[in-house]
Amino acid sequence: MKELVILSGKGGTGKTSLTGSIAYVAKEKLLLADCDVDASNMHLITSKEKLHSREYKNGFTANVDAGLCTACGICEKECAFDAIHINNEKAVVNEMFCEGCGLCVRLCPEKAISLSEMRVGEITVYMTRFNKKLVSAMMDSKRERSGKLVSEVKNVARDEAASENDEYIILDGPPGIGCPAIASLGRVDYALLVAEPTMTGYHDMVRIHELIKHFRIKTGLVVNKSDINADMRRKILEYGSKESISLIGEIEYDDAFIEAVRRNITAAEYSERLKDKTMKIWENIKEEIK
Secondary structure, three states: OEEEEEEOOOOOOOHHHHHHHHHHHOOOOEEEEEOOOOOOOHHHHHEEEEEEEEEEEEEEEEEEOOOOOOOOOHHHHHOOOOOEEEEOOEEEEOOOOOOOOOHHHHHOOOOOEEEEEEEEEEEEEEEEOOOOEEEEEEEOOOOOOHHHHHHHHHHHHHHHHHHOOOOEEEEEOOOOOOHHHHHHHOOOOEEEEEEOOOHHHHHHHHHHHHHHHHHOOOEEEEEEOOOOOHHHHHHHHHHHHHOOOEEEEEEOOOOHHHHHHHOOOOHHHHOHHHHHHHHHHHHHHHHHHO
16 A cells, blocks of 8 residues: 655645545545644545544643632642633633643642543544545644644544555645644555646645755645746746656646635636646656656
């Protein structure tokens, strides 16, 4: 089983549209995983039904038993994160600041404080319209640890793919170069960059490729909206050639992408031209992975 991650360095380059389109045209058995846990949206254009979901918990937070608390103030005084305060003669925990270190639990003379696992988000497995599974997750608001949630999405994806004897896992990677992007690159066989020929598109592509090089992962390139700026397209291709990044394909600007999103379908479903383009890209990817 091979793992492919599709990255862009920034949002809005068409990465998710391409990922969904590949799932639509691919004849092989594969599984999709949406690693953009802060703003997952793959299910909006691919899913048919929800199969199952579960909570994801990571880390701990302090909880106060109001019946036991005597408002002595020790916890408030000693908390290094300013996460617990006396309010109306009871200790109250601010989960946004609590790091779950457990010091307050140890110091409380009344044993009124305990630690509990903290819910970070929810992981859901869908069945797509293409009879391929999709693993997706959504971070709860005001939560952190998105990188760990991405890692858990990948663990679930591997288990689901193994149970179905899938040949490929295709990861729709998160934007940027932070913890979620780093987590998405772990143990993958191939990385595909999607870049658009703009100044920001070029610089973001370079940033994410510098990260990929650290993992020594074979990399390909798709230039989306390739006809909107000839100079920047040339600059992107020159960078790819210099860095030994294989050019997997180019897609010209097409309003079909917008229309497909409006209809909650993939671009390849909406446009025969984009379907043909996607099929060629997928064939090139498979040759690269071999």
